[in-house]
Amino acid sequence: MSRKEFVRIIEENVMILDRLGERLKIDLISISKYPRQQLTALVRLYLGGRAKLKDIAHREFVTTSNLCATFRRLENDGLVLRTIDENDRRNTWYSVTKSGEELARRAIDKFREGIEIMFKNVNREDEERLTGALKTINELLTNMEISNA
DSSP: OOHHHHHHHHHHHHHHHHHHHHHHHHHHGGGOSSOHHHHHHHHHHHHHOSEEHHHHHHHHTOOHHHHHHHHHHHHHTTSEEEEEOSSOTTOEEEEEOHHHHHHHHHHHHHHHHHHHHHTTTSOHHHHHHHHHHHHHHHHHHHHHHHHHO
């Protein structure tokens, strides 16, 4: 296989996974009054744990001003807690409250339910092949992410 073919296959898979992911994200809207971007930010904060605003913005590839606006509503609704770093008042820490954890867990459950529905017609043999391939992809991408960090 040539490098060109490899790149084309990766591109195709990224596009397919993106389309599948968009379908799953649409279902998330039904569990809360929050726009998808805010709910996704809440889930990512829940999964990533307490962090500084600038670090969250960096890992999510968004500006701190956009993220701050997103978290402001979630904070006002009691889903996110914002604290100023006592050692360096320039830093702001964000974490998920108990209510935020509950909503994040519900969103994750809904996401997983969507995946199960999406793949319910895949036969056992194809599911096993796909599982093996995905495990390999996860391992390789994780190693690549670590080495490029």
